Amino acid sequence: xxxxxxxxxxxxxxxxxxxxxxxxxxxxxxxxxxxxxxxxxxxxxxxxxxxxxxxxxxxxxxxxxxxxxxxxxxxxxxxxxxxxxxxxxxxxxxxxxxxxxxxxxxxxxxxxxxxxxxxxxxxxxxxxxxxxxxxxxxxxxxxxxxxxxxxxxxxxxxxxxxxxxxxxxxxxxxxxxxxxxxxxxxxxxxxxxxxxxxxxxxxxxxxxxxxxxxxxxxxxxxxxxxxxxxxxxxxxxxxxxxxxxxxxxxxxxxxxxxxxxxxxxxxxxxxxxxxxxxxxxxxxxxxxxxxxxxxxxxxxxxxxxxxxxxxxxxxxxxxxxxxxxxxxxxxxxxxxxxxxxxxxxxxxxxxxxxxxxxxxxxxxxxxxxxxxxxxxxxxxxxxxxxxxxxxxxxxxxxxxxxxxxxxxxxxxxxxxxxxxxxxxxxxxxxxxxxxxxxxxxxxxxxxxxxxxxxxxxxxxxxxxxxxxxxxxxxxxxxxxxxxxxxxxxxxxxxxxxxxxxxxxxxxxxxxxxxxxxxxxxxxxxxxxxxxxxxxxxxxxxxxxxxxxxxxxxxxxxxxxxxxxxxxxxxxxxxxxxxxxxxxxxxxxxxxxxxxxxxxxxxxxxxxxxxxxxxxxxxxxxxxxxxxxxxxxxxxxxxxxxxxxxxxxxxxxxxxxxxxxxxxxxxx
Amino acid sequence: xxxxxxxxxxxxxxxxxxxxxxxxxxxxxxxx
Numbered sequence: 001x002x003x004x005x006x007x008x009x010x011x012x013x014x015x016x017x018x019x020x021x022x023x024x025x026x027x028x029x030x031x032x033x034x035x036x037x038x039x040x041x042x043x044x045x046x047x048x049x050x051x052x053x054x055x056x057x058x059x060x061x062x063x064x065x066x067x068x069x070x071x072x073x074x075x076x077x078x079x080x081x082x083x084x085x086x087x088x089x090x091x092x093x094x095x096x097x098x099x100x101x102x103x104x105x106x107x108x109x110x111x112x113x114x115x116x117x118x119x120x121x122x123x124x125x126x127x128x129x130x131x132x133x134x135x136x137x138x139x140x141x142x143x144x145x146x147x148x149x150x151x152x153x154x155x156x157x158x159x160x161x162x163x164x165x166x167x168x169x170x171x172x173x174x175x176x177x178x179x180x181x182x183x184x185x186x187x188x189x190x191x192x193x194x195x196x197x198x199x200x201x202x203x204x205x206x207x208x209x210x211x212x213x214x215x216x217x218x219x220x221x222x223x224x225x226x227x228x229x230x231x232x233x234x235x236x237x238x239x240x241x242x243x244x245x246x247x248x249x250x251x252x253x254x255x256x257x258x259x260x261x262x263x264x265x266x267x268x269x270x271x272x273x274x275x276x277x278x279x280x281x282x283x284x285x286x287x288x289x290x291x292x293x294x295x296x297x298x299x300x301x302x303x304x305x306x307x308x309x310x311x312x313x314x315x316x317x318x319x320x321x322x323x324x325x326x327x328x329x330x331x332x333x334x335x336x337x338x339x340x341x342x343x344x345x346x347x348x349x350x351x352x353x354x355x356x357x358x359x360x361x362x363x364x365x366x367x368x369x370x371x372x373x374x375x376x377x378x379x380x381x382x383x384x385x386x387x388x389x390x391x392x393x394x395x396x397x398x399x400x401x402x403x404x405x406x407x408x409x410x411x412x413x414x415x416x417x418x419x420x421x422x423x424x425x426x427x428x429x430x431x432x433x434x435x436x437x438x439x440x441x442x443x444x445x446x447x448x449x450x451x452x453x454x455x456x457x458x459x460x461x462x463x464x465x466x467x468x469x470x471x472x473x474x475x476x477x478x479x480x481x482x483x484x485x486x487x488x489x490x491x492x493x494x495x496x497x498x499x500x501x502x503x504x505x506x507x508x509x510x511x512x513x514x515x516x517x518x519x520x521x522x523x524x525x526x527x528x529x530x531x532x533x534x535x536x537x538x539x540x541x542x543x544x545x546x547x548x549x550x551x552x553x554x555x556x557x558x559x560x561x562x563x564x565x566x567x568x569x570x571x572x573x574x575x576x577x578x579x580x581x582x583x584x585x586x587x588x589x590x591x592x593x594x595x596x597x598x599x600x601x602x603x604x605x606x607x608x609x610x611x612x613x614x615x616x617x618x619x620x621x622x623x624x625x626x627x628x629x630x631x632x633x634x635x636x637x638x639x640x641x642x643x644x645x646x647x648x649x650x651x652x653x654x655x656x657x658x659x660x661x662x663x664x665x666x667x
Numbered sequence: 668x669x670x671x672x673x674x675x676x677x678x679x680x681x682x683x684x685x686x687x688x689x690x691x692x693x694x695x696x697x698x699x
Contacts, residue, residue: 007672011679018683036686044679051675 181215
């Protein structure tokens with residue numbers, strides 16, 4: 001079976017390469033036969049990837065440990081659902097899954113376009129297949145999931161215990177659907193660059209917009225599931241550590257958010273058209289770069305699989321993409337030099353402001369993530385220039401607090417923009433600028449006053465001292481208070497928008513529900529970040545400890561046996577005053593196959609906040625535990641807000657399909 | 668498993684080449 005899977009992967013590589021060349025020839029010679037052949041090659045390559053996926057699944061379920069991938073990610077005792085999800089537990093399998101989604105989406109969108117869009121589809125498909133060729137070269141060489149080991153082990157290493165969680169079963173596929181979905185907008189952007197857009201290309205634009213919404217929906221869902229998994233499974237009490245792997249999914253999310261707003265106000269003669277095309281390419285490029293960043297050891301991450309190999313091909317692919325995009329943009333610029341640009345509509349200004357803000361945030365996170373690598377390069381340059389030999393310098397890694405502080409002002413500005421936009425669109429800029437300035441001044445003054453009150457530093461004298469003091473304020477001030485104020489501002493504005501009698505449809509509701517979700521999520525982020533409490537306690541059976549208004553008692557330690565683990569669970573009762581409010585059972589499990597010790601946390605959830613317990617150490621013979629206790633106020637509003645965002649996006653997507661059906665009926 | 672490989676290869680090649688053959692037939696028909 002491994003040989004068959006290997007053959008299917010190799011055939012997929014040849015077919016996608018063939019599709020690239022034949023699509024190029026077909027579009028140059030305007031030959032429908034060649035274009036159809038390339039289209040069929042794309043369908044065949046998708047079929048080959050499906051065969052390879054099924055082959056790998058068969059090997060995983062059969063526990064064929066002769067295959068290295070199977071031996072590294074499964075064991076005989078592993079439950080069946082995790083054997084299935086082991087397909088995306090490793091680097092090779094996850095790349096195969098990503099590629100398969102890409103191929104399926106490509107076939108759905110660009111292999112059945114109507115006759116009049118044939119040339120556009122060929123150009124779009126060619127670029128999408130070029131991406132697949134690079135990925136398939138990596139998959140067929142150093143990341144081959146069907147590679148056989150020289151010695152067949154009796155049992156496999158088993159799936160990493162941290163990945164044995166329902167959220168981790170769903171998180172990677174959902175994220176990959178998002179990444180693969182952005183391939184469609186990426187391909188559309190190239191089709192748009194290559195073929196001069198006209199009124200006939202409107203259905204293609206609408207199609208790309210639908211796919212951008214679809215991909216954004218899944219990317220958002222994937223990121224939130226990942227954050228939820230980190231909170232539930234990793235046992236450190238947080239949900240976002242600004243780890244390179246996490247950042248690599250947030251970067252395309254930020255640019256994709258800007259892309260969605262561009263699609264909403266698209267006009268092919270205004271600057272928004274250039275923004276849309278650029279953001280389409282940037283978003284997918286960031287998806288590819290994120291993979292390179294984390295899987296090839298450029299920067300170290302807690303959940304990456306660093307292995308340099310042919311990873312440099314990701315960079316080669318990105319160079320190809322940007323050289324082609326640059327050449328096409330230059331050509332289009334020269335052609336359109338004498339055309340008068342469209343003045344745009346008022347909302348364009350806000351969309352462009354929103355774009356700059358999101359891009360700036362993405363750039364800051366991008367540089368921060370790459371900082372260890374950049375500092376390593378910088379240190380090497382300094383050392384090579386220096387004549388004196390000194391002690392070796394370690395590369396600089398930025399702490400999570402840096403990212404939080406540096407991105408907080410940008411996040412707050414975005415919140416402000418979300419709050420202002422409904423108001424501006426309702427009354428127009430000219431009629432409402434006094435109100436807007438008043439609101440900004442009030443919110444600003446209140447924020448500065450509250451932050452200054454909470455600041456302990458004495459304000460120094462002199463200009464440099466004053467600048468330094470304001471700099472320190474900007475970085476050290478807790479962003480929780482302004483975040484609450486601005487979230488409230490957004491909620492009030494949205495409610496005012498709902499109350500006003502105006503023509504509305506499902507899209508109108510959907511967009512506002514998404515913004516409502518963002519405001520709710522920000523309340524959760526501010527509450528859990530700004531007012532969290534933490535304590536570590538060493539307890540023997542019968543001991544008590546206090547945190548805030550809670551009293552915790554360790555009643556007993558029990559040993560529990562699972563199918564592939566042994567766990568020691570602590571029985572802890574939580575009292576508030578005299579009243580017993582919860583019985584929690586945090587545990588520490590030992591997985592024999594992978595020989596790993598994992599903390600299984602337990603949480604008392606309320607809308608006001610969570611009481612989070614994790615066992616950091618257990619000594620069952622002496623009945624002694626080390627307990628991490630955390631209080632995370634308002635944290636559940638992050639998940640509620642995310643859910644609301646997903647619901648709103650679903651409504652927007654549904655409205656797009658409804659519109660498509662109406663247009664099809666009219667035609 | 669070898670026969671499966673040949674079946675997959677055969678089906679894929681046929682599927683890809685078919686439009687090129689069909690196109691040639693169209694041209695011949697037009698000439699006629």
